Amino acid sequence: MLNVHSFESLGTYDGPGIRLVVFLQGCNFKCLYCANPDTIECKGGTPTSAEEIVSMAKNQQPFFGKKGGLTFSGGEPLLQAKELIPVLKALKAEGFHICVDTNGSVLNDFVKEALEYIDIVLLDIKQMNDERHRALVGQGNDKTLKLAQYLNEINKPVWLRYVLVPDYSDDPQDLQQLGDHFGGFENIEKLEIQPYHHLGAHKYDHLGWKYQLEGVPSNTAEQLDAAYKLFKQYFKEVIIN
Structure with missing residues (x-):
């Protein structure tokens, strides 16, 4: 059984086409800008069977078209890799396209097996x-870089995702370091720049937590354009979500 936080139908920002997004409960990162802080704690969520998820996917399949499918997000979905495997197997048996949106911090035998059934990894790079x-985020990036290297070795398609937070992750030297590190990875199909926003800030009040980035402004068009031009030197496709 997967511990599911929530579902989102008709998602258009979490992989190709229109997708059913399954948000899993629990995360091992504490990103200061997290838009889903209610998914961080491992407690909570709803135990959900593979049969329930497959049934939901079949009901929404007419909307997926040729490119769409399911995306497992969170939280950090690979924390539940062991429980995710039978779900992925059941979905693949029905021919569904599958993405996983991960911070890349978990790599074990369960993750390696789960990756066999995943079509595209949406890999969130927080900072180089x-x-x-x-x-x-509260810990180093060595585990994320290790998973990225493994994905390159097995030639698993990857979409890099990078949240551009003013004064935290928008330094041109850091962006260049990311490009230098990943520019030669043949398995990376695109890089998605995720503009910083405050959409999850109200959830912190509800949780009784302090939002740590209060006062940090949204990106200007000029900041986004500068990051786009820099990344475009390294990656064949760059988009601003």
Whole structure:
């Protein structure tokens, strides 16, 4: 049984086409800008069977078209890799396209098996500078880089995702470091720039938590354009979500 936080139908920002997004409960990162802070705690959520998820996917299949499918997000979905495997198998048996949106911090035998049934990995790179990564999410980026290398070795298609937070992850040197590191990875199909927003800030009040990035402004068009032009030097496709 998967511990599911919630579902989103008709998602258009979590992989190709129109998708059913399954948000799993629990995360091992504490991103300062997290838009889903209610998914961080491992407690809570709803135990959900593979049969329930397959049934929901079949009901929504007419909307998927040729490119759509399901995306497992969170939270951090690979924390539940063991429980995810039978769900992925059942979905693949029905021919569904599958993405997983991950911070890349988990790599074990269960994750490796789960990846066999995943078509595209949406890999969230928080920061290339390890010190600033720790300040932003509470731990280093070594595990994420290790998973990224493994995905390259097995030639698993990857879409990199990068949240551009003013004064936290928008330094041109850090962006260049990301490009230098990943620019030669043949399995990376695109890089998605995720503009920083405050959409989840109200949830912190409900949880009794303090939103740590209060006062940090949204990106200007100029900031987004500068990041786009820099990344375009390294990756064949760059988009701003």
